[in-house]
Every structure is written in structure tokens, then in C-alpha cells.
Amino acid sequence: MAELQNPNQQSGRQNVHTILALSLVFFLALLGVQAFQQKKPVESKSKPSSTVIPAAPNTLVAAAQANQESMKASSESEIIVENKFYRIRFSNRGGQVLSWILKQYTDDSGKPLDLVNQRAASLHGYPLSLYTQKAGLTKQLAEALYEPSSSGRLVAPGKLTFTYSEGGVSVIKTFTFDQSYIVGADILVTDHGMPVAASLCWPSGLGDQETLQNYNVDGRFDASLNGKFVSQTVKSITTGVVQAGSYDYAGVSDLYFAAIFLPEHSTKTTVLNLRNEISIPRTNGQTHSALSDVVSVPGVAVGNGEGHIRLRLFAGPKAIELLSSVHALAPDGSLTGPDLEPLVRFGLLRIVAKPLFLALNWIHVHLVHSWGWAILILTLFINLVLMPTRIKSMRSQLKMQHIQPQINAIRARFKDCKMGDPHLLEMNKEIFDLQKKEGINVFGGMLPLLLQMPLLYGFYRMLQNVIELRHAEWLWLHDLSSLDPLHVLPVFFVVTMFLLQLLTPSSGTDPVQRKMMALVLPVLGFFMTWKVGAGLALYWSFGNVISIVQQVVVSRMRPVG
Template sequence: MDQEKRVLAAFALSFLMLMLWRVFFVKEPPPKPSTKPNTAVATQPASQKPAAAAVPSPPLPPTLPVVEGSKTEDIVVENDLYKVTFSTRGAVVENWILKRYRDAKEAPLDLVDDEACGKLGFPMSLKIADEALSNKLNSALYVGTPTGTALEPPVKLEFSYSDGTVQVRKVFTFEKGYDLNAEVSVVEGGHYRPVEVTWPGGFGDHSLAPAIINTYAMGVYGAIGNLTTVAQRKLSADRSVPAPLQLAGLEDRYFAGIFVPDSPDETFKLGRQTWTPTDWSGKDSDKPSPIIAQLGEEGEKPLAFRMFVGPKNLDVLRAQHPPLDSLVDFGWFALVAKPLFLGLVYIYDHWVHNYGWAIVILTLLINFAMFPLKLKSIRSAQEMQRIAPLIKSIQDKYKNVKFNDPKKGRMNEEMMNLYKEHGVNPLGGCLPMALQLPFLYGFYRVLELPIELRHAPWIWWIKDLSAPDKFHPFGFPLPILPTVMVISMFLMQKMTPMTTADPSQQRMMMFMPVIFGIMFYNFASGLVLYFLTANMVGIAQQLLINKFMPMPQAVPAPAARSK
């Protein structure tokens, strides 16, 4: 009906203009009949259109009611887990604070980088093919309407905007946990436009050093249990992820922002953004180029998705639908690492309520369980020590023989006959220790990844078991735990019999504690605590072994033949 009224009004206006032109500007014709076109128009039947209205204006697109906010306002959605601040300017997220966590500077943890987003755009910004329209919609004033309260979730927040031709609607529904449901639509000319929702400016704890951010900032996408991660520092070009897609988003070491599309046809893109920090002096010149995530709907329908924004806590992730616990990747030895982690959490929850002491107790249990293997390794080392003079005599016999000389084969044959004669397995000391390596790597993953150890204290100066031990009593870092660990390794070395008679290998073994100390200088203090505890247990075990299993008498080497 509105379209018909506009057409009739156009005809009426055209006819009125024609009559006014005739009255004021056209002279009266002579009385005789005339064949001029203007008199012909006057004598047309009433059912025909006037000549001036023969080319009407094209039909206009449907006019939408204008919906626009009057001023920039903040709308806060808050519960005991988070505080999310939306702005009616663009209907975007300005802050996403996780209330139970602190950043590296002990401030409330905000997953949105204000400085970067101020230049690159804020989370929940829109992107469509028309860049000018995208900019307009991301800077427009929306009308925000919240319903519900934190005490009675869900909390629904609806943003609306229309300039008369384009209509935008964003609806966010927050549940009890860290997840929300969202629906976004852009309508123009009576049709849905393809639209993308973006999270620009990076994600995670932005108070960390740039090198750490670059190490742990990731894009992630794929199917449940089969995720692909892309490190921020390795993302050299934009990457589009083909459908179908179960989840996609951004993560760092401890937190994740994950889109879960309602439709498998929705698209996902990852990209890098560049920006210049406010401190133009170059102080922050190594600021990382943040990663941007874009979830899109290419069909003519609203973009609908669920989103998880929160900690990578296994219990929290398992409670999601679908479960997101695959975001915590324990690596190749997950079969070992996961039970170790669950054991650590159990000890913390039911026994000591301190993750430092939980690490100590779990290390004791592991070492007691592995003691039979260690005992076998020590017995093998003692046997090797017993026949060391015989081994050395064979090595001296062939010491001048070149490596590629066939006589070297005879030396190896004599060595094997010696092992067989005395019932010694040359790998007997290595194999039991090698079986412990999966536990070592598994414990490394347990102490490196889970958020449970983030900012978890132990005693005195150890305030964060996930960070290196850097005690500052004199104004410079003093790594107490790594230093004590190196000393304990030297003690163990002195108490444990050497399995080799080769002087070069013995010298290398003597330097191993120093090498480990350098390696562990920047490792998480929780991991160093594990090694230190294991060494102290090893020293105690070695004392008992030396007391009750004394070193056997060495077999004397045969007398050298006289020339």
C-alpha cells in the first residue's frame, strides 16, 4: 500500500506542475483549430496519462523506521564470573573482565586490549563487503535494551539500529557460565546481507611481555578432538577455514574465546593486524601484531552462534556443549599426563589445598612407584662397574685401531662375549630410566599448561608455580630452586656409580647438572620443584642402597702380556 500511495502522489504532483505551467507560462492560442502538441494534450480522454507524467520516478526501496541512539552509553552485563561492558557506539565490547583472575600486573584480567582495539576495532564489530557501510555500522549509535538480571539468568541484551534503508540487530544472551548465545543480522532492501562478526585487537592477558604473547597467542579451529592451532607469530597471511566447522576462535596459554557456529556452513577467517603503539618513542616497538578472528554467514539468514569466553579449566570446558576440553592439549603423552594432572588436582582438593605441596606429594608417589625400575637400573650399573676393568682392558687393546678398521668389529665381539660371560646387560641401566621419560614429559605438560597452577603460590617467595623462580632480595633475580636443584644433582652424581669407563663420557656427565641448571633457569618453578623433590628422594634411596647393597668387588683386569 505504501508503494501505491507513493506512485499516485508522483502522478498527482506531475499533473499539478503541468497545470501551473499552463497557467503562468503558456500563451493563449488563436481561436482557429490548432494541431500543436500542447492542445492535443488538453483534449486527451481523461483515462489517458498526461504527457508530462509519461516517465514516472523509479520505485523507492521500502522505507524502514529510523532507529538510532541519542548518546554513547555503556551497558554492563555482570555476574560472579565476569563483567562485560558493551558500548552503544557500534554495539561492541569494550571490556571483558574475568573476575576470578588477575593479569601479570595483578590488575583485574581484561581479555580486551583497550589500546590495540582503539585503533583496530573492538570485539563484536561487524564486517560486510561494503567497507564504507561496515565503518558506518561500527560507529553508529545503537539502541540497547537489556532484560533479565545476574540473579535470574539468562540476561538478554538487544542492540538495534536503522538509518531507514539498512537495519541491524545484535542479540546477546548470557547464561550462568562463561558462554553466551548470539544472533546478528543486517537487512537491506528486504534481504539479509552476508555479515561477519569479528574479534580484533588480539585476545588474552595483554599485560605479559610481547615475547610471551607471541609464543602463546593462537588461532584455533576444527572439529571436537581434532583441532588445528596456528601460532600468531607464524600467521603470515590471512587464512580462510573451509566448512564444515564445529568451533573456531582465539586462545592463549590459559584463556580461550571460542565461536561455536549454529550452522556448519558458517565461515571462519584468521588474520594479522598491524598497529603503532601510543608510545611512539619505540619503547614498545616490539608490541606483537595481534591476531583477528572473523566468523561469517554467507547465506541470506542471520548469523547465529554460541561463544565461550573464559579460562581453559578442564571442568569448565567439559561442561560446555559440545565439550571443549580438547583445547587443553597435553601433547604426545596425554595418556600419562592426564592421569598425573587428575592426581595432582585430587591431592590439592582432598589433602593439602596447596599446589606446591601437591607437587611434592605426587612426586613422592611417582618415585616410590618407579623405585623397582630404579633399583634394577642401579643393580645393572653396579654390575657394569664391577667389570669396568675388563672393559677398559679391551678398549686399551684396540685403542690405536681406526674406526673403519675391521678389527673394530672384533673389539665389539669381545665386549659382547664379556657381557654374556658375566651376565651383564649393557642397556640394563638405561632402559628402566628410559621408561621414566614419558612421566617426565607428562609432568612437564601438567605443570606447563593447566590454568590451575597460574598464580598458585607455594611457600615464602614462590608466589606463582607457573612462572620461573626469580627471587629478588638484592635487586637482581636469584634463582633459588634451580640452584638447589643443581647442587642436588651433583650430590646424586657422587653417590651413583658410573656406568661408563670412558673418561670423555665421565666428564660430560659431570657437566650435566650445570647444563640442567641453565635449562631450568626460565622454567616454571613448579617443574623445578618436581625435579628437586625427585632428586632429594633419589638421594635418600641411594643412601639406603649404598648401605644395604654395597658395591661388589671389581673383577681385576688380566695382566698385560710381556713383549
């Protein structure tokens, strides 16, 4: 081989003959190797899966290492992937998503709902783009023209692969689709054959965010870390911080929708929190408005620090039954890990709010097929359950009203006693003995209130957070999750609350204080119902009507003695 290694040591025709001979031998050997490889059986393609990417890690790594030559598309193109739930528009530029339409939902203007926040994505990146620790490489991967495995339209179930290679950098992005809201992803990024730590992104919030409150209050980072659900408001997110841990899932959400990554190996997961800022028109729906507000949008990038990413993505509505069916991978590889149900923000009284929703949903499915009537029926049922304690409390108030002259007489005898006078203890004992003689339990009146508070708060959390009430119509109301456009319910609440205050026995309350409460409570209730969703205002208003009926009935009952 000395002649080939240093041809300047030989001369003339001998040197040329030697080179030609060796070239011929090398060429024949190469042909033999290729012929031998062609005789090997071709491996069959893996079957697509709804939750797991078919390509094996070794196969993908080998493909990336072999794909060292330049491979990229000559022009930009789009691929549409759809099933009965979504219509995803991919671009081969960056192999990322331009729009993610949820077919069964609309935005507030009645148009199909796009989960991609177009205003934010145009500035900070589109879903399923890639993030690396090198800003230049991240930009290169987002702007590159990938070679897609399909063109035009793809109907699930199916698989879509984007391939790109240039300057030693190679990327293979494979996505699988089935008949659910879940999309599988298998991503490998290499640089001259060596894996590059990359993360898959959802960087720019969600597309149903339209108002200032949608951005500042509803936007969140949600995750399950070590089996425990954690949630951060967008204002509390520190952008650019990479955290490694046992993440069962991580993603972004707002009040009604979510985009959540579920990694295959939770113990090796790295999560990058993002908080990007955009300007939105101060007048909703009028993009020509000169006034604007700067708001933050949450984003997330999920990887594993090793360059080969295998995960699933849930992008869809936060419906309880749906979220309960989506599980993270357990350590044994089965789909029995934590589910996504905690994404619905029921708060501390989830133990109360969830059963209330299940009852409301049962009424809607089996009885009335209307969320408005279902709320009224459930409100009536709850009040019937609480009726025995309420009647007992009302009768106790009537008895207190009956003995009020005797209590006033006792207090008159001790009117000259100052605070701290031992004689006041004697006065309190006489009043207590009188109440005991008449069978009045002072603390019994607090029982209905204690029972109602968890139900009231649970009902509030439930009606404010379940997507089922979103755009649900009832009579003049076009959306039970939004404000009453005609403000009928706030006015009705004030009237019924005022009547209820007039019918409620005084129970020894100071007349001036009683008049003040009769005015303050309705006014306070007016502002409360003005600012909450119509479904909750309907619950409160109808609850007042039931209380008025109960009070009238009980008032006709004369207390014993």
C-alpha cells in the same frame, strides 16, 4: 482510478471531490486493517536459553524488514551485564564490548583480568563488532549508536538487544546470558530488506597478553574443522583470508584464556582470520618507555555468508574441567559435538599429560589443597613407581663398575687393533660374554630412561600449560607458573644435580668425560630451571633429591660376585 493516477486530466471541484472521496475510503480501510490486527493475540516472548538465542529466524527477518525507518540512539550509553563469572561492559556505539572482566582471575599486577586487549582494541576494533565485505559498511556499523533494550545494569540470566536502522541498513543484535561463561548471539544485518553477509568479531587478541612472549608465542588461532582440532601461531596467520567449511568452533586463545565462537550450523560457517599489529613498551609495565616492539595479535570473525548469524561465544579460562563441559552442536542439534578441551596445549603426549594433571588435581582437592605440595607428592609417587627399574639399572651400573678392571684388561690386549680390524669383533665378544656371565644386561640400563622420557615431557607440558598453577602460591613462590623470583630453585637444582653426578657409578666412562659431564649437566640444568616456571623447577629439583636417596641406598648394596 484514472483520476488518482493522472489528476491533470480532470479539473475543478470534480477532481477535488474525487480525491477527497478516495482518500476517505483509503483512510477508513486503513483503520479497519489496524483494528483487525489489534484483535490478534500477541505472541508471548520466548524463554531465554543458556546456549540458544530465543528469536526465530523468520521473526527476526520480519522485524528487520519492518524496521526500515531510521532508528538509532541520540547519545552514547553503557550497559553492564554480569553474573558470578564475568562483568561485561557494553557500549551502544556499535553494540560492542568495551571490557570483559573475569571476576575470579587477576592480571599480573593484581587487578581484575580484562579479556579485552585495550591497546589493540582501540586500534583494530572491540569484541562483538561486525565485519562485512564492504569496509564502509563495517565502519558504519561499528560507529553507529544502537538503541539498547536495557540500560544501566543487567544481571544474568537475561537478554540484551541492540537495534539500529538508517539509510536502508538495519541491524538487530541480540545477546543472551546465563550463569556460565557462554554468551549466546543472534545477529541479523539487512540492506533494504535483503540480508547482508556479516560476521561477528573478536578482532584484537586477549587482554592478559602483556609480554613479548605472550604475543609472539602464546597467541593463536584455534578451531575444530571437520571434527579435527587445528591450531595456528599468530605469526603463521594470513590476515584477511575467508575460509568456508564445517567448523565446529573457531576463535583466538593464548596460554591460559580463550574466546571461541561455536556456530549453530557448522557446515555453513565462514571464518575470517585476522592478524593485526600493535606496539608495546619494551619494558613491561612502563608505558612511558621510549623503546617499543611491534607485535601481532590474532583475531577472528565468524559468520555463515547468509547474513543471519546464530552462535555461542565462550570467553573464559582454559580450565580442563570447564573446557570439557563446553561442546559444539552436533548435526542432530544436540550439544554433543567436539568439546574445547584440546585448547589446553598438552602436545603430542596428551595421553600422558592429561592423566598426570588429573592425578595432580586429585591430590590438590583431596589431600593437601596446595599446588606446590601436590607437585611434591606426585613427584614422589612417580619416582616410587619407577623405583624397581631404577634400582635394577643402578645395580647394573655397580656390577659394571665391579668388572671394569677385567674389561680394561681385555681392551689392553687388543689396543693395537685399528678400526675395521676383525679382531675387534673378538674383543667385543669377550666383553659381552663377561657381562653375560656376571648377569649384566647392557640394555637394561636404558629401560628407566625410556620410561622416564614420556613422563618427563608430559609433566613439562602439563605444568607449563594448566591455568590452575597460574598465580598459585607456595612458600616463597607467589606464582608457580612464573619464574622463581629469588632463583632458589635453580641454585638448588645445580647443587643436587652435582651431588647426583658424584654418586652415580662411572660404569666404564672415561674419567675426563665423566668430569666434564659432572660439570656440564648441572650448568645446563641451571639455565633450564632459570627459564621455566617455578612449578616445573620444583618438580625437577625434588626429583634430584629422590634420585640421590635412591643412589645412596643402592650404593650400600654390594653386587653379587
